[in-house]
Amino acid sequence: MRILVTGGAGFIGSHLVDKLMENEKNEVIVADNYFTGSKDNLKKWIGHPRFELIRHDVTEPLLVEVDQIYHLACPASPIFYKYNPVKTIKTNVIGTLNMLGLAKRVGARILLTSTSEVYGDPLVHPQPESYWGNVNPIGVRSCYDEGKRVAETLMFDYHRQHGIEIRIARIFNTYGPRMNIDDGRVVSNFIAQALRDEPLTVQLPGTQTRSFCYVSDMVDGLIRLMEGEHTGPINIGNPGEFTMIELAETVKELINPNIEIKMVENTPDDPSQRKPVITKAKELLGWEPKVKLRDGLPLMEEDFRLRLGVSKKE
Numbered sequence: 001m002r003i004l005v006t007g008g009a010g011f012i013g014s015h016l017v018d019k020l021m022e023n024e025k026n027e028v029i030v031a032d033n034y035f036t037g038s039k040d041n042l043k044k045w046i047g048h049p050r051f052e053l054i055r056h057d058v059t060e061p062l063l064v065e066v067d068q069i070y071h072l073a074c075p076a077s078p079i080f081y082k083y084n085p086v087k088t089i090k091t092n093v094i095g096t097l098n099m100l101g102l103a104k105r106v107g108a109r110i111l112l113t114s115t116s117e118v119y120g121d122p123l124v125h126p127q128p129e130s131y132w133g134n135v136n137p138i139g140v141r142s143c144y145d146e147g148k149r150v151a152e153t154l155m156f157d158y159h160r161q162h163g164i165e166i167r168i169a170r171i172f173n174t175y176g177p178r179m180n181i182d183d184g185r186v187v188s189n190f191i192a193q194a195l196r197d198e199p200l201t202v203q204l205p206g207t208q209t210r211s212f213c214y215v216s217d218m219v220d221g222l223i224r225l226m227e228g229e230h231t232g233p234i235n236i237g238n239p240g241e242f243t244m245i246e247l248a249e250t251v252k253e254l255i256n257p258n259i260e261i262k263m264v265e266n267t268p269d270d271p272s273q274r275k276p277v278i279t280k281a282k283e284l285l286g287w288e289p290k291v292k293l294r295d296g297l298p299l300m301e302e303d304f305r306l307r308l309g310v311s312k313k314e
């Protein structure tokens, strides 16, 4: 099986590549423009005969012969996707069109990593796949959430019009080793802050919720979706739901009990609640998450300690 992973130098992408490379029958090609990803995440594979790394921006066409495409390329952290919103929407729309064009030409199956942000600030809680969402079309997050909604539409139109085999995963907040240290997302922020003895910045009101999935569970879900018979969209996430204050308290307790928790301003359109219904993933993919937040955070702490050069006080 020859597999293309776009965005494979990023956080989830590089863990996916590790898993795919474990199968000796797989050849893996990564296409990434290194906007938020890094070659470092793939260093153990560079030079491997079954692995190829291409510096490529998905807003440009790509000509490769592959059997499967995992299409992840897109900045995912709000600070990065808002940094150049026009580029974010081009990546979602033109990038997905290019990858669908490639899938059509070579007859590949394509999986899109969509997001729980397609539900916007949800009025239905928890969120099943049948919910159409509550999204601001002109807000500062729209480049990402509306971008992903168009990407989902394109996937289904290529499927209906051209018979392309598609898979859509709606990913809910995922965390783990290799997240960018200054990525801006909440789990990486809190762990880096706890290790640097800086206050944990909880954005107001602090009662907003998220449900956090450990990256190994996510990769397992994505591969099951690709290999299974169902187009999706299917929610892949961990239903364990926490307020941001609860998350800060957990990080404080596990990593640095002396740290202060500081309330700071939020950004516009921040969703107030988010939790996946995962009945479809359970029934159709036989998937459910295994790693609880309290078990996943220490694994991420270890990786952040190494990268920040902060050793554990005995």
Ligand SMILES: NC(=O)c1ccc[n+]([C@@H]2O[C@H](COP(=O)([O-])OP(=O)(O)OC[C@H]3O[C@@H](n4cnc5c(N)ncnc54)[C@H](O)[C@@H]3O)[C@@H](O)[C@H]2O)c1
Binding pocket: 006, 007, 008, 009, 010, 011, 012, 013, 031, 032, 033, 034, 035, 036, 037, 038, 056, 057, 058, 059, 071, 072, 073, 074, 075, 076, 077, 091, 095, 113, 114, 115, 116, 170, 171, 172, 173, 174, 175
């Ligand atoms: N991590 C999460 O919580 C989460 C949640 C929902 C959806 N997702 C989706 O999963 C995917 C991966 O997210 P991640 O958390 O690993 O983020 P990430 O930022 O670590 O990875 C994204 C990768 O895409 C690359 N990229 C960005 N724009 C590109 C372009 N135009 N051409 C080629 N490469 C490009 C980046 O350099 C990076 O390597 C994204 O599609 C994201 O929308 C992630």
Ligand SMILES: O=C(O)[C@H]1O[C@H](OP(=O)(O)OP(=O)(O)OC[C@H]2O[C@@H](n3ccc(=O)[nH]c3=O)[C@H](O)[C@@H]2O)[C@H](O)[C@@H](O)[C@@H]1O
Binding pocket: 076, 077, 078, 115, 116, 117, 171, 172, 173, 174, 184, 185, 186, 187, 189, 190, 201, 202, 203, 204, 208, 209, 210, 244, 266, 267, 270, 271
């Ligand atoms: O799972 C998803 O679908 C999406 O989740 C994220 O969006 P968001 O949930 O806003 O991610 P964070 O930036 O980690 O914020 C989570 C919550 O933590 C809060 N936060 C963030 C950072 C911080 O330092 N403190 C803090 O309290 C935010 O206000 C927000 O309520 C990213 O947009 C995407 O990676 C992904 O597509």
